[in-house]
Amino acid sequence: MGLENLKIPEWGERIGWDGQKISVPDKPIIPFIEGDGTGPDIWRATKRVLDAAVEKAYGGQRKIAWVEVLAGEKAFNLTGNWLPDETVEAIQYFRVAIKGPLTTPVGGGIRSLNVTLRQVLDLYACVRPVRWIPGVPSPVKRPQDVNMVIFRENTEDVYAGIEWPSGSAEAEKLRSFIERELGKKIRPESGIGVKPISPFGSKRLVAKAIRYALENHRDSVTLVHKGNIMKYTEGAFRDWGYQVAKEQFADVVLTEDELYSQFNGQLPTGKKVVIKDRIADSMFQQVLLRPSEYSVIATPNLNGDYLSDALAAQVGGLGMAPGSNQGDEHAVFEATHGTAPKYAGQDKVNPGSLILSGEMMLRYLGWTEAADLVVKGLEKAVADKQVTYDLHRQMEGATLVSCSGFGEAIVARM
Numbered sequence: 001m002g003l004e005n006l007k008i009p010e011w012g013e014r015i016g017w018d019g020q021k022i023s024v025p026d027k028p029i030i031p032f033i034e035g036d037g038t039g040p041d042i043w044r045a046t047k048r049v050l051d052a053a054v055e056k057a058y059g060g061q062r063k064i065a066w067v068e069v070l071a072g073e074k075a076f077n078l079t080g081n082w083l084p085d086e087t088v089e090a091i092q093y094f095r096v097a098i099k100g101p102l103t104t105p106v107g108g109g110i111r112s113l114n115v116t117l118r119q120v121l122d123l124y125a126c127v128r129p130v131r132w133i134p135g136v137p138s139p140v141k142r143p144q145d146v147n148m149v150i151f152r153e154n155t156e157d158v159y160a161g162i163e164w165p166s167g168s169a170e171a172e173k174l175r176s177f178i179e180r181e182l183g184k185k186i187r188p189e190s191g192i193g194v195k196p197i198s199p200f201g202s203k204r205l206v207a208k209a210i211r212y213a214l215e216n217h218r219d220s221v222t223l224v225h226k227g228n229i230m231k232y233t234e235g236a237f238r239d240w241g242y243q244v245a246k247e248q249f250a251d252v253v254l255t256e257d258e259l260y261s262q263f264n265g266q267l268p269t270g271k272k273v274v275i276k277d278r279i280a281d282s283m284f285q286q287v288l289l290r291p292s293e294y295s296v297i298a299t300p301n302l303n304g305d306y307l308s309d310a311l312a313a314q315v316g317g318l319g320m321a322p323g324s325n326q327g328d329e330h331a332v333f334e335a336t337h338g339t340a341p342k343y344a345g346q347d348k349v350n351p352g353s354l355i356l357s358g359e360m361m362l363r364y365l366g367w368t369e370a371a372d373l374v375v376k377g378l379e380k381a382v383a384d385k386q387v388t389y390d391l392h393r394q395m396e397g398a399t400l401v402s403c404s405g406f407g408e409a410i411v412a413r414m
């Protein structure tokens with residue numbers, strides 16, 4: 001194990017794993033990645049809030065032993081490597097981590113480090129809750145009706161980055177193979193990407209979404225796909241989703257068709273979750289017009305990416321959009337948004353998304369009291385109209401606070 005270079009507090013302890021669930025010591029070692037762009041600003045505010053919440057909830061009996069691990073520009077500048085092995089090994093070993101956003105160049109350059117981390121750690125579910133915090137300005141009439149949790153498949157689909165550029169030998173080889181062997185035409189000089197979606201990847205993601213719905217008393221899981229057009233990838237995702245629901249959860253779930261054809265739309269005794277599906281384009285208008293009909297959403301990678309930002313906008317924007325990447329044994333918490341580079345180093349952006357990702361992390365550790373304090377402080381800060389620029393520009397009579405100032409406003413109200 002190559003963790004010698006890390007500054008690990010000697011009082012910290014490793015989070016355990018019993019083959020089914022994590023076991024959390026009172027002083028868990030948790031690696032963090034600061035992130036690029038505005039990452040350092042939002043991470044500083046987040047750490048301040050999480051430490052204060054843990055201290056207030058447990059009075060020193062519990063404390064997080066933070067350990068910095070490098071990725072992105074900071075890693076490259078210090079080590080010449082964008083994602084040092086040590087970082088991956090540390091997260092693998094310590095099991096739970098939190099990260100700021102990392103830059104991915106468009107059209108060339110390095111592949112996404114964010115996606116790489118999800119793939120190498122097999123963090124197959126990107127879990128992004130979307131709910132409205134009272135007082136946050138929203139472009140929709142009833143933001144309180146938006147309360148959804150997106151389960152986005154996190155390791156497959158076009159997002160996995162299997163693609164070749166226009167004019168490359170590989171693209172040409174693939175094009176002529178497809179033409180010669182499979183009888184399909186692709187225009188010369190096309191860039192070519194591959195969209196793999198497997199029964200294994202789809203079923204484990206949908207099963208995780210259904211388990212979440214059952215554990216959290218949510219009444220539906222909607223499979224969102226573009227299966228009318230991409231029949232054997234997105235359409236298959238839908239079919240495998242229904243299949244796993246039948247195979248693993250038959251006694252407690254039923255399909256929307258069964259609900260209406262057999263039970264007049266009323267959930268019968270014993271059944272807890274309705275499984276339904278929507279085609280992706282229609283789903284984007286459904287979540288705007290009829291949000292209260294949707295609760296847990298399970299969807300392939302790219303749809304989930306688009307839907308995450310769109311839903312975040314409905315409840316006030318990317319400044320309040322938390323998330324996590326979860327496997328079975330490992331989890332990395334991160335905001336939905338990116339590095340917002342134009343605001344880097346200005347102590348300006350909203351740290352709310354990373355703070356709420358940290359709140360998810362505390363809940364994942366089972367530290368409910370501290371998580372509740374974070375929510376309480378944040379809700380009160382918004383209610384008192386102490387907000388960063390993104391919310392301030394849409395609110396009447398609000399006080400503009402900095403990124404760190406928002407963190408302090410939360411801490412003062414826990």
Ligand SMILES: NC(=O)C1=CN([C@@H]2O[C@H](COP(=O)(O)OP(=O)(O)OC[C@H]3O[C@@H](n4cnc5c(N)ncnc54)[C@H](OP(=O)(O)O)[C@@H]3O)[C@@H](O)[C@H]2O)C=CC1
Nearest residue numbers: 101102103104105114318319336337338339340349350390
């Ligand atoms: N998981 C990750 O690490 C992710 C990384 N990225 C990467 O981030 C980089 C930048 O991506 P980009 O497309 O600009 O998307 P970003 O999400 O970084 O920013 C887009 C816009 O969203 C708003 N926004 C984002 N974060 C905040 C915040 N904390 N508080 C308030 N407003 C916020 C800003 O809007 P406004 O201009 O209106 O103020 C910002 O200009 C790219 O390299 C991309 O690949 C992107 C997404 C996720």
Ligand SMILES: O=C(O)CCC(=O)C(=O)O
Nearest residue numbers: 103104112114115305336
């Ligand atoms: O990895 C990136 O740069 C973008 C990732 C992204 O947009 C997301 O995961 O939502």
Ligand SMILES: [Mg+2]
Nearest residue numbers: 305306309336
């Ligand atoms: Mg995204």
